[in-house]
Amino acid sequence: MMDSITRKAGIAAVAAFGVVLVSGASYSTVSAQALPEGFKKGDLAPEPSAEMIEAGKRVYFTKCVWCHGVDGAGDGPGADRLWPRPRNFNQGTFKIRHTASGELPLFDAKKPIPGQNDLFETVTHGLPGSAMPPWEGILTEEQRLQVLSFVTTQLVKDRKFTDKQSETQTILELAAIKAKPATDESKKRGSELVVEKKCVECHGMEGRGDGNAFNLKDDWGFSIQPADWHKCWNFRGSRQDPYNVGNIFRTFSTGVNGTPMPSFADNTTVDERWDIANFVNSLCERDTLGNPLPIDPLTDKPKINFVVPSDLVEGEIPADIEHEAWKKAPKRYVAMGGQITHKPRNFVNRIDDIWVRSLYNDKSIAYLLEWDDRTKSVAEGKLPWAPTQVNIDIKEQDPKTGESESIAAHQNNYTVYNDAIAIETAVKWKELPAPIKPRYLFGTNDQFPVDIVKWEADGSLRAFKGTGWDKDFEERDNYEESMKLLKGEWKDGRWYVMIQRPLGNKKDQDYDEDTFFEMGQYIPTVFFAWDGHNGDAGRKMAVSAFFYTFMNPPIPRETYIYPAVIAVGVVLLEGWVLTRRANKKKGKTL
Amino acid sequence: MKALMSLGALIGVAGLLLLGGMIFDVIPSTTVRLVEGYMPMQMLFELTCFVAGFAGLSYMMSVMGMPFPRFWQGIGFWAFILLYLKYRVYPPIPFSVRAMYGTVSLVAVFMWVSASEEDWKKFKQPIMNVLDAQTGLNRLLRYAYLVILPILIGGFSYNAMVPKSEEPIELRTVHPAPPASTKVHGKTYTLQTSQNPYRVNQEGKYDQEYTNANIVEQGMGRLMKPNANPWDDKNQGYLKYVREGGEIFFQNCHFCHGDNLNGRGLHAFAFNPIPANFTDPGTIAQLQETFIFWRVSKGGIGLPNEGFPWASVMPPWEQHLTVDEIWKVILFEYWHTGYYPRTWD
Incomplete structure (x- = not known):
């Protein structure tokens, strides 16, 4: 298995080298007119000063070395438990650029200007969806330039940022190109172009990154997944401004070096690129009015509301998603993190959010859960454990394994289990003085258990009682x-x-193991999700924080009566004040 | 005087335009950032600037012959404070706290407008004018108020009464009282007397002075001292253990506590309570190393009730790490943030 990966990596590296050679050769021979539309020839930046490089070394060995490693080979102590792995700087391959495919990114130690300094922007804004955080507000502008001076001169080993013989800079003039308005016509043309240009082959028919998700590899032979266009806040190049269409235009024009994502600069016009960018941007999740979701500046993800409201419907709860009641029901973003509390910890959770809606009638409550999962996973044959078993034999990733055994190398090589989702609610929550709840991970103990409803991709829907993280259901x-x-x-x-x-009611259900849902009350709710292709099973899963299911009560009549009474009272008060004032002026007293 | 006042007015107008632009998304809302850790000071400074600005503005306008009535000054200033608190300050202040600030500033505005008999008269003059309705405009205003006030107040009370599903406020103790001792991997540690066995100098002796001298420098960036690189292979003692602690941190802890130990790790966005920010002077800088040892070993599940053990995803690290590894991670956290652990003396 490992052999084939290294071999593939070798082939990919050779192929990439070939592409670089060919593109380099063609650039040196063609004239300026043959540049792709929207690009301009640029000059290589001067080498940073020796003082900058020396100062940058200090920054690097304080902050960066822990993931990127002593030699910048992306093999620091933290690397093996990360996917994507930290960047290996040695080859000089960088993803987010304004330069043509295969070229080095823009970096000038003296020019920290947005749009003209790709590496500086990457360090400033981080790479969402990976472990690279934004360093703005932590490192000063000067320190960020220093560390980049060190990285580009000392750790990029196979290429040289200042070598005029081998390097060129063909720069996308994003600031000079006028953006095309995102009209319906432009988006429609974009939706046709993504099929014509074969974007959907990798990014999937709905752009959820599910096309060809198993076979894509990066330059180092690690599995890589196409972006999910519906989660623009996870775009690596979103620059903390996820709904900005310019980011998509840039990525589409320059490609993503080191990955199968090519540049479309040569076979699309600028106009076509805007259409595609507008369409892709329009797919990113929005609220019911079509406005961008509010982004939390502390996390760069959509803001979270921890209350999942449930609306009352008359009669049966509709099973059709397109039904008006479901369309009107408020949709909540439930953020999911890896279960990293107890073994086996899930350091890389492929499901990072769920969208939840809820409706209820006089007898039942229904949850509609939607989440993006690039792969439909159903285990082949019978699972080696019973559905109630929690303590199962799933191994946790070792901390230090080397590249070949790292989490990144394991991707798509796991035994496939069932995709699954579970809703956990507190049992007897009314007897616990708020805010006390049973523990989020399968309950506290026999005294404070939880009610778990779990669905699995084999079509099963089961109900369990959980009495602790290490107790079988x-x-x-x-x-x-x-x-x-x-x-x-x-x-x-x-x-x-x-x-x-x-x-739930005391007549038909068991008060000691079933949650009773009451109108107008906050019912503690936790969500769990398993991705079968990530080898998720048992405690290896994604978890949410505590949310609250809140069944919206119908509006009581008093809500209409009292305000009317108050308004009448105000009118009377006004009359009294006016009369008093008038009398006072006339010299009378009451 | 005039120059000073015009400067104030200039600051005020520029500030207002900037603030308005940021709130209404005319310019990027990140143009003037609230810096982590300095937010309260920054807020006070900004408000002082605005007060200076308003004072300057009103002076300039009265000099130019367009005096701004005291009545509207008072109301305008109060409204400004409310809006500032609601839209500028981030993370958002809960409504109950804003209501308190609003009341205090209302009282302050009242004290200001009623500072002297003459001021008070000036302030209430517009109200009296509308009540008396001597002019056509005032009569019109009076009828408008007559209609609008009941509708507004009725509307507000309707809004207050409609059933809402707002997030319940839950207040949690961040640093609950520790136990006297804790048992980890079969050995009992008394919190008052235990020491970090890796806080040692090159000779291997417990040495707080030596280790404190080798932590990162305080100030922007918090970089290591140039001659104290934990990645130097020749290191003995403290710096060697810092590096080993760092390796453990970046294999286990950064997922939540972040690459800069600021609580913004890969999974942090999904959790509530959010992971602790060690760079904040209110966390590890306030605590003894043994307290951290207890918290790290026992995790969220080991917290007393006021610490919300049911919601915290902090692992009981005794399940994942050895005692030595826990001490080394603690050593690294203090090194990387540039704080000294609190001691008993």
Whole structure:
């Protein structure tokens, strides 16, 4: 297995080298007119001063070395538990650039200007979706330039930023190109172009990054996944401004070096590129009015509201997502992190958010859960453990393994288990004085258990009682018969699962193991998600924080009566004040 | 005087334009950033600037013969404070706290407008004018108020009564009282007397002075001292253990606590309570090393009730690390943030 990876890596490296050679050769021979549209020839930046490089070394060995390694080979102590792995600087391959495909990125130690200094912007804004954080506000501008001076001169070993013989700079003139307005016409043309230009082959029919997701490798032979266009805040090149269409235009024009994402500069016009960028940008999740989601500046992800409201419907809860009741139900962004509390820890969770809606009627409550998962995973044959088993034999990634055994190398080589989702709610939550809850991971103990409803991609819907993180689940008598799976469908990189369960009452259900849902109350709720192709099973999964299910009560009549009474009272008060004033002026007193 | 006042006015107008532009997205909302750790001071400074600006503005306008009525000055200033607190300060202040600030500033505005009998008269004059309705405009205003006030107040009370699903506020103790001792991997550690066994000098002796002299420099960036690089292979003692602690940190802890130990790791966005920010002077800088040892070893599940053990995803690290590894990580955290651990003396 490892052999084939190294061999593939070798082939990829040779191929990449070939591309560089060919492109380098063609650039040196063609005249300026043959430049792709929107590009301009640029000059190589001067070499940074020796003082800058020396100062940068100090920054590097304080902040960067822990992931990028002593020689900048992307093999620091933290590297083996990360996917994507930290950048290996040695080859001089950088993803986010304003320069033509295969060229070095823009870097000038004296010019920290947005749009003219790619590496500086990467360090400033970080690379969302990876472990690279934004360093703005931590390192000064000067320090960021210093560390880049060190990296580009000392750690980039196979290429030289100042070598006029081998390097060229063909720069995308993004600032000078006028953006095309995102009209319906432009977006429609973009939607046709992404099919014509074969974008959908990798990014998927709906742009959820699910096309060809197994076969793509980066220059180092590691599995790499196409971007999910619906999560623009995870775009590496989003520069903390995810809804800015210019970022997409730039990436599309320059390609992403070191990955299968090519530059489309040669076979699209600037106009076509704007159409595609506008279309891709329009796919990013928005609110019901079509406005960009508010982004939390502390996390660079959509802001989280921890209340999942549930609306009342008359009669049956509709199973059709397109039903008006579901369309009107507020949609909540549930952020998911890896389960990194107990073994086996999940350092790389492929599911990082779920969208949740909820409806209820007089008997049941239903959750509609939607999440992007590039792969539909259903385990082949019978799983080697019972559904109730929590302590199962899944190995955690060792801290230091070397590249060939790292998490990145394991991607797409895991045994495939079932995709799954679970909703955990507190049992007897009313007896716990707020804010006390059972522990988020499968409950506290027998006294404070949780109610877990779990759906798996094999179509099963089960109900368990959880009494602690290391305790196997207990089955709940007959509860499964009262639940209903209204939907469980995977389509173009997204799961749509709709689960209906009883509200609960003391007559039909067991108060000691079932959650009773009450109107107008905050019911503690946690979500768990498993990606079968990530080898997720048992405690290897993605988890959310505590949310609250809140069943919106119908508006009581008092809500209309009291304000009216108050308004009348104000009118009377006004009359009184006016009369008093008038009387006072006339010299009368009451 | 005039020059000073015009300067104030200039600051005020520029500030208002900047603030307005940032709130309404005319210019990027990050043009003037609130810097982590300095936010309260920055807020006070900005507000002082605005007060100076307003004073200057009103002076300039009265000099130019367009005096701004005291009544509207008071109301305008109060409204400005409310809007500033709501839209400028981030992370957002909860409504209850804003209401308190709003009340305090209302009282302050009242004290200002009623400082002297004459001021108070000036302030209430517009109200009296509308009540008396001597002119056509005032009569119109009076009828408008008559209609609008009941509608507004009725509307507000409707809004207050409609059932809402706002996030319940939950206040948690960040540094709960530690136990007297803690048992990790079969050995009992008394928190008052235990020491970090790796806080040693080159000769291997416990040496706080030596280790404190080799932590990163305080100030922007918090970089290592030029002659104290933990990646130097010749290191013995403290710096060698710092590097080993750093390796453990970047294999285990950075996922939540972040590459700069500021609580902004890869998974941090999904968790509530958010991971601790060690660069904040309110966390490890306030605590003894043994307290950290207890918190790290026992994790979220080991917290007393006021620390919300049910919601914290902090692992009980005794399940993942040895005692030595835990001490080394703690050593690294103090090194990297440039703080000294608190001691008993």
